[in-house]
Amino acid sequence: MEIYASGHRRWPDEAKARAAADTLEPGATVNGVAARYGVLANQLSAWRRLAKQGKLVLPAAELDEPVFAPLVVCDVPEAPPDIASSEEVIRIVSGEVRIELAPGTPAARIAEIVHALGATPC
Incomplete structure (x- = not known):
């Protein structure tokens, strides 16, 4: 976190993402997580909105066992015409969000993205 002479703080995206992800833990509240990070609840809510809009990628949940997301074919x-053909990309579509990845994208990264999009485990 950077602190400017005016007293304003600039949080790195990783810290914002971790704080937003912490609000998704069972029993967590925005107010409680905001107090733990030393930010206002409305600031944390803004970071959550960024994550929902796909502008802030949350870290994958740390689980002891694999989690599977539903796949719809x-x-x-x-x-x-400006988008590569189906054979050259991996596409993830969730509502109006469409993400295209290189064929060599690791499965762990694909799982992180699906998790960030809010897919629920089976």
């Missing part, structure tokens, strides 16, 4: 409409 369906026909994809014809892609616009």
Whole structure:
């Protein structure tokens, strides 16, 4: 965290993401997590909004056992010409969010992204 002469603080994205992720733990409250990090609850809520909008990627949950996200396979409409063909990318689609990854993307990273999109385990 950087502190400026004016007293304003700048939080790194990793710290914002960790704080936002902590609010998702069972029994956690925004007020409680905000107090633990020393930020106002409305600031933490803003970081949560960024995560929901896909502008802040939350870290993957640390679990003792593997978690699986549901996978839905369906026909994809014809892609616009500026997007690589289906054979060249991994696509993750959640509502209006569409993420395309390189074919060599590690499975752990794909799981982190699916988790950040809010998919629930089976």
